[in-house]
Amino acid sequence: MTRIAMDARMLGEGGTGVSTYARSLAAALVRIADAPLVVRSDGARRARLLRALPPGARRLVPGGGHGGISEGLVGRDIFRVAQVHFDLYGRPLPLRAPGPPGIMHWTYPVPLRLLGWRNVYTVHDAIPLDQPDLTPINVRRHARLLRAIMRDAAAIVTVSDDARGAIAAATGCDPAFVANCAQPVILPCEPPPPPAEFAPGSYFLFCGSIEPRKNLARLAAAHRASGTALPLLIAGPDGWRAEEVTAAIAAGGGHVVRLPYQGRDALIGLVAHARALLFPSLAEGFGLPVAEAMALGTAVMTSAGGALAETAGGAALLVDPQDIAAMAGAIADLGRNDALVADLAERGRVRAADFSLDRFAARLRRFYDGLPAPRAT
Structure with missing residues (x-):
């Protein structure tokens, strides 16, 4: 050998x-x-x-x-x-x-x-x-x-x-x-529960580094414009130019919660129990959060085109990451349409098998x- x-x-x-x-x-x-x-x-x-x-x-x-x-x-x-x-x-x-x-x-x-x-x-x-x-x-x-x-x-x-x-x-x-x-995608057999202050299905989640490439300022604006009552939780470390991204999010207002550092197990618990993962990044090579969320049975909204759409493989809600109105509409749909969320979760599990x-x-x-x-x- x-x-x-x-x-x-x-x-x-x-x-x-x-x-x-x-x-x-x-x-x-x-x-x-x-x-x-x-x-x-x-x-x-x-x-x-x-x-x-x-x-x-x-x-x-x-x-x-x-x-x-x-x-x-x-x-x-x-x-x-x-x-x-x-x-x-x-x-x-x-x-x-x-x-x-x-x-x-x-x-x-x-x-x-x-x-x-x-x-x-x-x-x-x-x-x-x-x-x-x-x-x-x-x-x-x-x-x-x-x-x-x-x-x-x-x-x-x-x-x-x-x-x-x-x-x-x-x-x-x-x-x-x-x-x-x-x-x-390598995950524990049983994901841990989310933090006590967040009930399962009661929040949207973004996870990843805080940097311009992740498109967080537009995501926060779309979340605010969607009219949803569910908060957007942001979990991830500071990355390149994190201060200006954080300032842009804060300036827009809305129900956006920046979480403190989450260990691997805690992060998996957050993903597993989110209403949906929102990941409209501007550029990725693969998009591991998308694949992990699908494997955990969590609905996903991500960017149309490029590696993220490829990884999603038809099992996510795809949006133009530059279009705040389109993202807002998708977030509103995910917040109120239980059948859509369940369908995306099921298709995601099937797609994620390719990443075993x-x-x-x-x-x-x-x-x-x-x-x-x-x-x-």
């Missing part, structure tokens, strides 16, 4: 979609690989520039695993050093690992490559390249980084057909070089089996 490794860079406890993806990938690798490996850093931070200066390969040594994977390969501060190395030389930092080569799956476009291995990189979206006003990422550097990792990569992985097309168009690569393996861990693992296995032979180094 071919050795398969992934990086630990995003295997934290954070609630971002990228971190959730990394944890899901680890869970899938445990199912499909005999002895998966995780590449991690020892966390040292001193003299980063000096360690990045030598142009040669760094060596990884055997070490403990992480994120549910028992075996690991460890390098000294490799993730931070790689960023400085890329700024100096414009190419990924090469790594050498003991033992036979295999497949190295990087969960993010990090400037690292494992020599002799088939390196694949998950690129979650093309937003920094085709909608740069919606992200704080340095567009020029990100474009250089993608070109650099693509030169030696065996393939690029992404999470939707929409993202696949956007990545190919933005980078000029062959669309066949980018594979869509989607993203799984088993199906994700099967897609990954087919993807790995179809990779070209490793390049000579």
Whole structure:
């Protein structure tokens, strides 16, 4: 069986979609690989520039695993050093690992490559390249980084057909070089109850980072215009330009409640017991909150077109995210039409089956089996 490794860079406890993806990938690798490996850093931070200066390969040594994977390969501060190395030389930092080569799956476009291995990189979206006003990422550097990792990569992985097309168009690569393996939804068997002050079905919910891309100012205005008596709860951490988004929401008034930090279990409980999830984001690579809400049997309103409509797969109420009146009408319908809410919940459960861990693992296995032979180094 071919050795398969992934990086630990995003295997934290954070609630971002990228971190959730990394944890899901680890869970899938445990199912499909005999002895998966995780590449991690020892966390040292001193003299980063000096360690990045030598142009040669760094060596990884055997070490403990992480994120549910028992075996690991460890390098000294490799993730931070790689960023400085890329700024100096414009190419990924090469790594050498003991033992036979295999497949190295990087969960993010990090400037690292494992020599002799088939390196694949998950690129979650093309937003920094085709909608740069919606992200704080340095567009020029990100474009250089993608070109650099693509030169030696065996393939690029992404999470939707929409993202696949956007990545190919933005980078000029062959669309066949980018594979869509989607993203799984992993949830507890029994979601916890919502907070005591919110009865099941008595609120609408948005969950995600507070930033312009999430379209919260328009959502709050649409909620106010809908005339619904149900409050809109907003659960998520501050993101890029959160202060101005929060100020715009507050200036409009209405029954909008910004919740304090919610742990993973509490957030799942909020989603599971909401009247509906409202997620009219302006741009996403996949839209994990939509898939999770459907899996939990919660009705969803989300954006028409793009990755969100693809993920919804006909099982959500779709709206133009730029049209406040259209969103207001959809919110009003969700607030008063029990039959609509029940129908969306049922269709959502069916659609969410496509995002099970088993199906994700099967897609990954087919993807790995179809990779070209490793390049000579």
